Amino acid sequence: MGRTIWKEIIKAGKVADNIGTSFTSSITKRIGNGTSISFWHDIWVGSECLKSTFHRLFMLESRKDVTVAERILNVNSTSIGNWDWSRPPSGRAIDELTELNNLLISVNISDRPDSWKFSLDASGIYTTSTMSNLINKLKYDTNSRNLSLPKNKYVPQKIYIFSWRVIQQKIPVRSELDKKGIDLHTILCPLCEHHFETIEHALVNCQKITSIWTQLLDWWNQNNIRISNINEAIISDQGFTHNPIGSSIWQATKWIACYIIWKHRNLKIFSGKIWNPAAIISEIQSQSFSWISNRSRKKTPIEWHQWLLNPSFYASPNRMGIG
Structure with a gap:
C-alpha cells in the first residue's frame, strides 16, 4: 500500500477522533x-x-x-x-x-x-462507498466546526481560545464535569445556587450575571439589544451588522467580558473571593481598553476617558481600521 494511501487513512482516523462517537456509533x-x-x-x-x-x-x-x-x-x-x-x-x-x-x-x-x-446503510451491511461518503462528510463537518469562530485581531490568543472553547462546550462547568463522571457535591450554580450550572447559565443567564451584561450594554449604548444566550455573547454581531470594524470591537469586548466573568467565578469557588459586579465591570472596561487600544492603528489612538464614556465612539469605520 502506497504512502499516499496511508496518509489518507491516518487523516480519516484523525477526523473520526475529532468527531468522537459519531463515527463509531455507525x-x-x-x-x-x-x-x-x-x-x-x-x-x-x-x-x-x-x-x-x-x-x-x-x-x-x-x-x-x-x-x-x-x-x-x-x-x-x-x-x-x-x-x-x-x-x-x-x-x-x-x-x-x-x-x-x-x-x-x-x-x-x-x-x-x-x-x-x-446503521448508515439501509441494508445494515458495510460498503466501501458508504464509508467513503461518511469520511468525506466528517472531514467537511470538522473543517466547518474549526472555522465556526473567526479570528479577531483586537484580543490576545488566550481570549480567542477561551471563546472557541465556550462554543465547543468545553468549559468545565459543573454540569459538564458531571457528564464525565466526576462526583461533585452539587451541580448547582455556585453563584445563585438555584439552577444547574451549564455553560450558558454560567456566562449569560445566571441572575448574578445578567446585571453585568445589562451594565455592559448601557456602557456601549446598546440598550436596543439583549445578551440572552451564548450565540449573542460570542458569535452574533448584533448592533453593528453593517459595520465590520464596529462589529469586531464589540465582539472583542464581549469575549473579554465572558473571560473575566469566568475568571471571577473561579476566584469565588477556589479562593473564596466575594462576587463583586462593580469590580467585574471595571475590569472588563480596563482590560478591553488595554487589549483593544494596543491592537488598534497607531494613527487612531484610543483615549481612556472617551472609552470609559462611550466605547462605541471608536467603533466607527472613520475612527479605527483593521491592519
Whole structure:
C-alpha cells in the first residue's frame, strides 16, 4: 500500500477522533446470544456504549471486560442484570442502576450468534462507498466546526481560545464535569445556587450575571439589544451588522467580558473571593481598553476617558481600521 494511501487513512482516523462517537456509533453489535459482545465497551443497546451512558456504574464494575451473556440473566422471559460490583452503588449510581435495569428489560437474548450492524446503510451491511461518503462528510463537518469562530485581531490568543472553547462546550462547568463522571457535591450554580450550572447559565443567564451584561450594554449604548444566550455573547454581531470594524470591537469586548466573568467565578469557588459586579465591570472596561487600544492603528489612538464614556465612539469605520 502506497504512502499516499496511508496518509489518507491516518487523516480519516484523525477526523473520526475529532468527531468522537459519531463515527463509531455507525457500526454496532446486533445482539444474539451475547457471548461475543462486551457489556460495557461495545454499542449494542441504545446509541452509545454503556460505560459512557452509565459511567458511575462502570467505575463500580469489578470485571470491566465482561460480556453481555455474563451480565444478563433471563428470568421468566425477562432480562435482568447479574451484577458484580466492587462496592454497592450509592447516591446517583443508584439512579443509574434503576435506569439501566429498565433498559435491559427490552433486551432479548437468543440462541443465534451475535452479528454486526452498519446503521448508515439501509441494508445494515458495510460498503466501501458508504464509508467513503461518511469520511468525506466528517472531514467537511470538522473543517466547518474549526472555522465556526473567526479570528479577531483586537484580543490576545488566550481570549480567542477561551471563546472557541465556550462554543465547543468545553468549559468545565459543573454540569459538564458531571457528564464525565466526576462526583461533585452539587451541580448547582455556585453563584445563585438555584439552577444547574451549564455553560450558558454560567456566562449569560445566571441572575448574578445578567446585571453585568445589562451594565455592559448601557456602557456601549446598546440598550436596543439583549445578551440572552451564548450565540449573542460570542458569535452574533448584533448592533453593528453593517459595520465590520464596529462589529469586531464589540465582539472583542464581549469575549473579554465572558473571560473575566469566568475568571471571577473561579476566584469565588477556589479562593473564596466575594462576587463583586462593580469590580467585574471595571475590569472588563480596563482590560478591553488595554487589549483593544494596543491592537488598534497607531494613527487612531484610543483615549481612556472617551472609552470609559462611550466605547462605541471608536467603533466607527472613520475612527479605527483593521491592519
